[in-house]
Amino acid sequence: MNLLTRNTDYAVRALIYMAGKVPARVSARDIGRDLGLPGPFMRKTLQVLQKAGYLISTKGKSGGFELAQDTKKIRLVDLVTLFQGPVSMGDCLFKKKICSGIKSCPLRREILDIEALVLERLQGVTVASLIKG
């Protein structure tokens, strides 16, 4: 059972890395090297972050990525959503209609409760709070 995929984890680590970097602009290759992660995959991940507005990218020689937002505004829950889709712990149970015949099932309610707990927790975490912690 995974709360975070590697994608999300790499993104968080890259963002933390970039937050403490001067000058701000870094290449995917460099981040990969410094964090010990596969460069090409790092790059794909950063491109997703760029499209989502978290990073600014610059092409060409001496190009790279830099933070586009205050790390206080980047919430963990949004990163999870970006890379893994909406946080819903009953995907296979409800969306795929396993329980279609059973209305107001107690197990369903139990799972939705837990989901709410997790969500609440994730919403309180930002990249900035991770750095500080």
Add this chain to the structure above:
Amino acid sequence: MNLLTRNTDYAVRALIYMAGKVPARVSARDIGRDLGLPGPFMRKTLQVLQKAGYLISTKGKSGGFELAQDTKKIRLVDLVTLFQGPVSMGDCLFKKKICSGIKSCPLRREILDIEALVLERLQGVTVASLIKG
């Protein structure tokens, strides 16, 4: 993101079904039919429950499965563990050593906190409580 797999869900539903059944002994085929689930897969699931001691099985004609324990003693967390392995939300992060170089990482702590929350919640749920709820 899935908290429960179908395996686990099927198991819970079968156990709830069996709790209200007289006579107690039921065949996998019958459970599958009544719950609208694939019979062979149901059977495989029940065999796991049997091996784990939750069910008693009887071979031969007019054989089948019946509950071996009080439903109050069957905890959801144990079923999840049985079918999906230990509840640990950082599987890919820690077991697979993504973060080997980073000690006392704040993200790790955050995830472990959430895991503890979920675990606590799951431990309070039994098959009996699901029926009552």
Add this chain to the structure above:
DNA sequence: ACAAATGATACCATAGTGGTATCATTCAAT
């Protein structure tokens, strides 16, 4: 011109999940 970087895809390998099929064994009913 050239090298270094991103943009955008396409591709591949692996593992997990959901599900079926088979064969052996047991046991009740006839």
Add this chain to the structure above:
DNA sequence: ATTGAATGATACCACTATGGTATCATTTGT
């Protein structure tokens, strides 16, 4: 004794998600 219905134990298959690589085009500083 024979037969049918059930489990025990595996082996097998299909599908999907994930992690990761490769390619080609485009941009840009030197």
